[in-house]
Amino acid sequence: MSSQQRIVGGELLVSTHPDGAGFFDQSVVLLLESDDDGVIGVALNKPSPMPVAQVLPDWESQLNPPQVLFAGGPVLPNGALCLAKVLDPGEDPLGWRRIVGDIGVLHLDTPVELAAGAFSDVRVFAGYCGWEAGQLVEEIRHGAWLRTTPREEEIFGADTEDLWRRVLRRLGGQAALLSAFTASPELN
Template sequence: MNISAVPKAGELLVCSSGQGAGFFDQAVVLLLDNDESGAIGVALNKPSTTPVSNVLPAWADQLNPPPVLFAGGPVTPNGAICLAKVLDRSEEPPGWRPVVGDVGLLHLDTPVEIVNGAYSDVRVFAGYAGWEPGQLEGELKRGVWFLSTLHEEDIFGTSTEGLWRRVLRRQGGEAALLSAFTEDPSRN
C-alpha cells in the first residue's frame, strides 16, 4: 500500500513520542476515516483490563484474544467501536462496513446469531481518536505522527505489547531509530 500525502482509511498513525503524549504515548492508531468532516481512528495497542464479557456479554465468544475492551481513544470512552475481518467478502454480512480489505466496522447492535461464523477476527474498542478537519494533516507536518502501512496482525494480533516498536522498525530511517527509545533517558 502506498502511503498518501493525505492520510486515508486503512493507514496507521504511529505516535512519534515515546513519552509525554498522554493517551497517545507510543500509540499505533488505525485510521478509520478521513474526509472533509475530520478524521477518526482507534488505538490498536491499548488493551484495558475490562473483559468484554462485563460490558457486552453476548460478544465475548466472538473476540480474538485477549477478550478485553481496547481503549480506542479519548473521544467518547463510553462508546464502543468494533472491527471485524469478514470471512467471505463476496457476501457482506449485515451491520458490516469495509474500511480496508476484508477488515471493517461491525455495528454492535447486529444480532450475534447473524454474526456467528461470518468473521475470522473481532475486536472491540472503547472510544476513539478524533481530529477536526485539517488537524491531522497539521500534526503530520509537525512530526507528531509517522504515517505507516498496515499489516493485518497489527489489528488482530494476540500480543499488542511492543506494537509501537515493531511498526517503527519496519519503517526504517528516523522512525526505526525511535523504536530503540527507552523509558530511562540515561539509557538512550
C-alpha cells in the same frame, strides 16, 4: 491539500511521541474514515484490563484474544466500536462496513447470531481518536505521526504490548531508531 497529504481510512498512524503526549504516547492508530469534517480512528495497542464479558457478554465468544476492551481513543470513551475481518472477502455481512481489505467496522447492535461464523477476527474498542478538519494534516506536518499501510497482524494480533516498536522497526531509518526509546535515559 496534495495527494501526499490526503488522509484515507485504512492507513496506520504511528505516534512519534514515546513519552509526554498522554493517550497518544506510543500509539498505533488505524484510521477508519476521513472526510471534510475530520478523521476518526482507533488505537490498536491500548488494551484495558476490563473483560468484554463485563459490558458486552454476548460478544465474548466472537472475540480473538485478548478478550478485553481496548481503549480506542479519548473521544466518547463510554461508547463501543468494533473492528471485524470477514471470512468471505466477497461478502459484506449485515451491520459491517469495509475499511481496508477484508477489515471493517461491525455495528455492535447487529445480532450476535447473525455475526457468528461471518468473521475470523473481532475486537471491541471503547472510544475513538478524532481530529477536526485539517488538524491531523498539521500534526503530521509537524512530525507527530508517521503514516504506513497496516499489516493484518498489527490490527488483530494478540501481542499489542510492543506493537509501537515493531511498526517503527518495520518502517526502518529514523523510525527504527525511535523504537529503541527508553524512559530511563541512562539505558540509551
